[in-house]
Amino acid sequence: MQVGLIGAGNIAQIMHLPYLVEIPETEVAAIADPGTNVVEELGDRYDIPGRYTNSDDLIAEEAESLDGVVIATPMHTHAETAITALEADLHTFVEKPVAVTPEDAADVVAAADDTDAVCMIGYMKRYDPSYKRFAEELENAESIDLITNTVIPPDVGSVIGEVYDNIPADLDDEFLQASGEQRAAQLQAAIGTDDETLTRAYGYHLESICHDVNALRGLFGEVTAIDHVDVFNGWQYLTAQLRYEGDRRCTLQSGATERKWYDERIRVDAPEGSYALEFSNAFIKNTPTEIKIKRGGTEEIEESRQTPSHEESFKLELEYFVECAEGREEVLTGPREAKRDVELIADLIRAHDGRDPVGSY
Incomplete structure (x- = not known):
């Protein structure tokens, strides 16, 4: 499964990126973060070919080759980024909370309903x-x-x-x-x-x-x-x-x-x-x-x-996301309950x- 990581802050560096590299079924093919220094250093460290400072650019340019994305950006950008990924028919894992406003959360639900792609919220507990x-x-x-x-x-x-x-x-x-x-x-x-x-x-x-x-x-x-x-x-x-x-x-x-x-x-x-x-x-x-x-x-x-x-529950949830994307499991923590x-x-x-x-x- 070819994956793009969007957002490379603390939790992405501690949990998401190392585990995505560790899981046999996934390969991190692209990374996006507004910090150029972060993108370049992590790109070199993990041998990630696609490097972007804008999430929209990653999705636009890599959508045809990617299977899914993991979104670990600040919470006020979750909804917009998730909707863009879902509209590109990418399996989408988005960190909690799904949005800051209930209205934006409802928009993520609507975007998930309009695609066959998986949408899963990162409630690792x-x-x-x-x-x-x-x-x-x-x-x-x-x-x-x-x-x-x-x-x-x-x-x-x-x-x-x-x-x-x-x-x-x-x-x-x-x-x-x-x-x-x-x-x-x-x-x-x-x-x-x-x-x-x-x-x-x-x-x-x-x-x-x-x-x-x-x-x-x-x-x-x-x-x-x-x-x-x-x-x-x-x-x-x-x-x-x-x-x-x-x-x-x-x-x-x-x-x-x-x-x-x-x-x-x-x-x-x-x-x-x-x-x-x-x-x-x-x-x-x-x-x-x-x-x-x-x-x-x-x-x-x-x-x-x-x-x-x-x-580690962070690894277990990512493995479960892969199983959902491959059709072997049903989404447990989806956007509808995250909206609630x-x-x-x-x-x-x-x-x-x-x-x-x-x-x-």
Whole structure:
């Protein structure tokens, strides 16, 4: 499978590009990034013949020879780039979130519906062997009393800097300003306000919790109601009370810190005990996700811990994308549910601000 990589920032350099080179069925034939220095150095390092500083140029000039693209650009460019690739009938893997605005997410859904090409969103946690085992364990729960999801990542930049020697892009101030203005305009359009604090809150929490919102969707189905939302400590913290199918209650907690340790977990409390899925640092390769189960509690307590696999979920999702492109699997994390994720997170901010939702619950 001939693949083009669009966007060569941190996650592409750490995960996508090395694994695309490693997977036997894929060959990276082209790369695009606005940083010329990144394109040239990675092109030399991985022997990539097609080199571009513009994604549209890569798609236009390589579409006939490529089978698909992997899009790892900044989130405010995901939708436009994905639509261009799908219109060229290229199998398209796009990093989460699928878009910043629900309207742009809907446009990606429409573009995917108009082609036979695969469109898959990069929710790598859904491909984690521990997540799959956790879902199986939850089937043993008699009923569910409470779901709690906590997402408080570390200072990602400092962690990456200590572990990897990534290539920073040399970008001029004019480009960065234009990109920032495009991002801000989309954030404001999604939440219906230009309030600086809420705009920043939406930008951060959209990028931070969309993985978890999708993981919860895979476990518990659709959100049926947003009962309460609070945004506090400026833009840094968000809490929400949600209801899922079957009137299952969920407390969602999202925050931003400068610390270097990772705190991302899903916990389910049931009458007979608790089930917890504790994610490791997503930017450190092959660190396993752990399952913790406690049963009992009134007289005896039975505790167990499981680490089903050290396989890297970023690699597993790319392998699954290849299988979908080759017709051996059906898309698991497609644009339609990714659109619902964007709607939900936008509606968390809109609910806090007293605005009508864009999604239906």
